[in-house]
Amino acid sequence: xxxxxxxxxxxxxxxxxxxxxxxxxxxxxxxxxxxxxxxxxxxxxxxxxxxxxxxxxxxxxxxxxxxxxxxxxxxxxxxxxxxxxxxxxxxxxxxxxxxxxxxxxxxxxxxxxxxxxxxxxxxxxxxxxxxxxxxxxxxxxxxxxxxxxxxxxxxxxxxxxxxxxxxxxxxxxxxxxxxxxxxxxxxxxxxxxxxxxxxxxxxxxxxxxxxxxxxxxxxxxxxxxxxxxxxxxxxxxxxxxxxxxxxxxxxxxxxxxxxxxxxxxxxxxxxxxxxxxxxxxxxxxxxxxxxxxxxxxxxxxxxxxxxxxxxxxxxxxxxxxxxxxxxxxxxxxxxxxxxxxxxxxxxxxxxxxxxxxxxxxxxxxxxxxxxxxxxxxxxxxxxxxxxxxxxxxxxxxxxxxxxxxxxxxxxxxxxxxxxxxxxxxxxxxxx
Amino acid sequence: xxxxxxxxxxxxxxxxxxxxxxxxxxxxxxxxxxxxxxxxxxxxxxxxxxxxxxxxxxxxxxxxxxxxxxxxxxxxxxxxxxxxxxxxxxxxxxxxxxxxxxxxxxxxxxxxxxxxxxxxxxxxxxxxxxxxxxxxxxxxxxxxxxxxxxxxxxxxxxxxxxxxxxxxxxxxxxxxxxxxxxxxxxxxxxxxxxxxxxxxxxxxxxxxxxxxxxxxxxxxxxxxxxxxxxxxxxxxxxxxxxxxxxxxxxxxxxxxxxxxxxxxxxxxxxxxxxxxxxx
Numbered sequence: 001x002x003x004x005x006x007x008x009x010x011x012x013x014x015x016x017x018x019x020x021x022x023x024x025x026x027x028x029x030x031x032x033x034x035x036x037x038x039x040x041x042x043x044x045x046x047x048x049x050x051x052x053x054x055x056x057x058x059x060x061x062x063x064x065x066x067x068x069x070x071x072x073x074x075x076x077x078x079x080x081x082x083x084x085x086x087x088x089x090x091x092x093x094x095x096x097x098x099x100x101x102x103x104x105x106x107x108x109x110x111x112x113x114x115x116x117x118x119x120x121x122x123x124x125x126x127x128x129x130x131x132x133x134x135x136x137x138x139x140x141x142x143x144x145x146x147x148x149x150x151x152x153x154x155x156x157x158x159x160x161x162x163x164x165x166x167x168x169x170x171x172x173x174x175x176x177x178x179x180x181x182x183x184x185x186x187x188x189x190x191x192x193x194x195x196x197x198x199x200x201x202x203x204x205x206x207x208x209x210x211x212x213x214x215x216x217x218x219x220x221x222x223x224x225x226x227x228x229x230x231x232x233x234x235x236x237x238x239x240x241x242x243x244x245x246x247x248x249x250x251x252x253x254x255x256x257x258x259x260x261x262x263x264x265x266x267x268x269x270x271x272x273x274x275x276x277x278x279x280x281x282x283x284x285x286x287x288x289x290x291x292x293x294x295x296x297x298x299x300x301x302x303x304x305x306x307x308x309x310x311x312x313x314x315x316x317x318x319x320x321x322x323x324x325x326x327x328x329x330x331x332x333x334x335x336x337x338x339x340x341x342x343x344x345x346x347x348x349x350x351x352x353x354x355x356x357x358x359x360x361x362x363x364x365x366x367x368x369x370x371x372x373x374x375x376x377x378x379x380x381x382x383x384x385x386x387x388x389x390x391x392x393x394x395x396x397x398x399x400x401x402x403x404x405x406x407x408x409x410x411x412x413x414x415x416x417x418x419x420x421x422x423x424x425x426x427x428x429x430x431x
Numbered sequence: 432x433x434x435x436x437x438x439x440x441x442x443x444x445x446x447x448x449x450x451x452x453x454x455x456x457x458x459x460x461x462x463x464x465x466x467x468x469x470x471x472x473x474x475x476x477x478x479x480x481x482x483x484x485x486x487x488x489x490x491x492x493x494x495x496x497x498x499x500x501x502x503x504x505x506x507x508x509x510x511x512x513x514x515x516x517x518x519x520x521x522x523x524x525x526x527x528x529x530x531x532x533x534x535x536x537x538x539x540x541x542x543x544x545x546x547x548x549x550x551x552x553x554x555x556x557x558x559x560x561x562x563x564x565x566x567x568x569x570x571x572x573x574x575x576x577x578x579x580x581x582x583x584x585x586x587x588x589x590x591x592x593x594x595x596x597x598x599x600x601x602x603x604x605x606x607x608x609x610x611x612x613x614x615x616x617x618x619x620x621x622x623x624x625x626x627x628x629x630x631x632x633x634x635x636x637x638x639x640x641x642x643x644x645x646x647x648x649x650x651x652x653x654x655x656x657x658x659x660x661x662x663x664x665x666x667x668x669x670x671x672x673x674x675x676x677x678x679x680x681x682x683x684x685x686x687x688x689x690x691x692x693x694x695x696x697x698x699x700x701x702x703x704x705x706x707x708x709x710x
Contacts, residue, residue: 039538039541039542041538095468163560164560166554166557166560166562166563167559167560169543169547170551170554172541173537173538173541173543173548173551174532174536174537174551176501176504176506176530176532176536177530177532177551177603179504179505179506180504180505180506180525180528180530180532181525181530181551181552181554181555181607182522182525182526182555183554183555183559184559224542227542228542228543228544228587228589229542229543229544230541230542230543233542
């Protein structure tokens with residue numbers, strides 16, 4: 001392996017170690033707390049806080065006169081927190097809605113921050129270079145001191161989440177119930193707010209004010225695709241945060257002109273798109289496959305139902321049918337019909353006879369009868385219980401017949417008392 | 432039959448004994464007023480409930496039914512007035528009140544399981560920053576059994592039907608192990624089987640001396656389900672036993688012009704259907 005790459009992976013160089021550790025530690029806290037922001041549909045609140053941190057950083061610098069990380073962090077916490085309070089206050093005390101309150105707060109605080117920053121840059125202080133790094137992050141120029149301070153804040157954040165998991169979960173899911181059982185909802189809100197501000201203050205060291213929202217939301221949104229459990233989601237989100245930090249540091253190591261912060265966000269976005277596509281269950285591909293499967297089942301059942309219907313009419317359910325005969329009863333495009341029949345043959349519901357003719361096997365007759373039964377039972381249900389006119393029930397039954405489960409079928413039969421025929425006087429075939 | 436009668440007689444005595452023991456109304460509401468942006472949405476509500484009854488809160492849309500429940504639970508600020516639970520301040524008596532919010536007040540796509548949600552009913556007893564014990568889990572499972580969905584304990588809540596969601600919320604309230612229950616529209620959007628199961632459960636709770644207050648929207652079933660009725664339309668129109676309060680005159684007062692022909696026809700049709708079922 002290329003010795004330079006080995007240097008990176010083994011973290012042999014202390015400056016590499018600082019950047020990699022920094023990138024990981026700075027992102028992991030926001031990735032974890034971001035899960036709650038995402039689930040509470042407050043993603044934009046994080047964005048506003050990130051922007052509102054800027055004036056605090058500038059003010060702290062103006063007061064202290066150096067870029068002491070602790071001072072800048074305290075300044076950031078103060079204005080970040082103040083922005084949360086002001087959003088909350090605007091929503092509670094005025095008729096302005098939350099989205100407008102967020103926009104208002106974000107722009108006012110950010111504008112103030114830019115104003116102060118410009119003022120500092122024109123003041124000619126020798127110490128001020130690099131302050132504008134807060135806009136886009138400074139992961140590549142992190143010092144060991146920064147990593148120690150911000151890293152420990154990140155770890156503290158994770159510990160608090162672990163310790164108050166039950167409470168944070170409760171207030172995220174059902175704030176009213178939290179109050180109803182006498183839990184201190186205001187305090188828990190405050191705790192969550194403080195955690196969010198801390199995560200933002202730490203995270204902007206790596207990716208900057210402008211991209212911070214991505215570090216809060218992207219790993220959480222990616223994690224949501226993989227799991228239905230909050231604890232797992234937080235772990236996964238943290239893991240994605242780590243991967244993003246590591247990946248961003250690696251890319252900017254390979255290509256030193258590349259800024260680390262934006263690359264961290266790019267890698268996070270890649271994990272998101274990867275999750276969006278391939279996650280089982282919620283992922284796009286899994287959904288598409290399920291949809292395709294549904295289309296297949298629907299086609300097969302429609303063919304069986306149609307052949308069953310032809311059999312009902314001429315009194316011979318096993319009869320051989322040509323494609324034309326089937327198409328006369330139900331207009332299925334020829335290619336689709338052939339495809340469906342081929343699958344039905346391999347599933348042993350249909351047999352192919354000589355001369356391009358097709359007949360139902362006993363299994364095919366049973367399944368065709370079941371679909372017919374469900375269709376007609378549902379039509380009876382709609383006319384009797386939902387009081388829909390008999391000439392309006394067919395389309396609905398066309399889709400319901402493919403999804404009714406055997407339990408629902410039994411329930412429907414019992415409820416309707418096994419009617420003999422449907423609203424169109426067609427006999428319902430029972431087993 | 433005889434056995435049954437004597438049993439229920441015995442139960443009744445038990446309940447009466449309990450009532451005599453506590454002797455204080457489960458819920459007293461004094462001069463309660465709630466306003467929203469300085470516009471009063473509830474005016475000077477004043478009542479005290481008896482013990483061991485199923486009580487319906489009935490009134491037109493926008494009458495403040497949910498707000499009343501939320502005001503009692505301390506979820507909305509009171510402009511004036513106060514609430515007593517078994518003679519005590521709400522904060523001291525929280526553990527004696529179970530709460531079922533409206534089903535659509537939460538996001539059912541939240542990543543958690545049925546059992547986890549029901550466990551939230553135990554949180555009040557477990558306390559802040561403490562871990563649930565095995566006994567809490569047992570109580571939650573028992574609550575799930577009572578609402579008939581114990582087999583769904585591990586299910587993700589995003590996969591539940593409307594009726595199942597409602598059962599989960601009621602199980603969570605049962606897990607609170609309270610004496611007074613406030614339920615906000617538990618019958619809205621649930622299937623017939625769930626409605627039947629819930630009303631059976633409410634009756635069982637009444638047998639055990641619990642008091643249950645339910646915001647109810649379906650006038651057609653009030654007579655069948657409840658013992659006492661609170662008629663509400665921004666102010667309290669009437670509160671008392673079903674026969675005294677659930678009358679045409681008072682309903683007319685509550686609904687104003689809104690209890691129109693259509694509502695009455697709908698009620699008649701329901702009555703007729705019920706008659707047909709009996710035949």
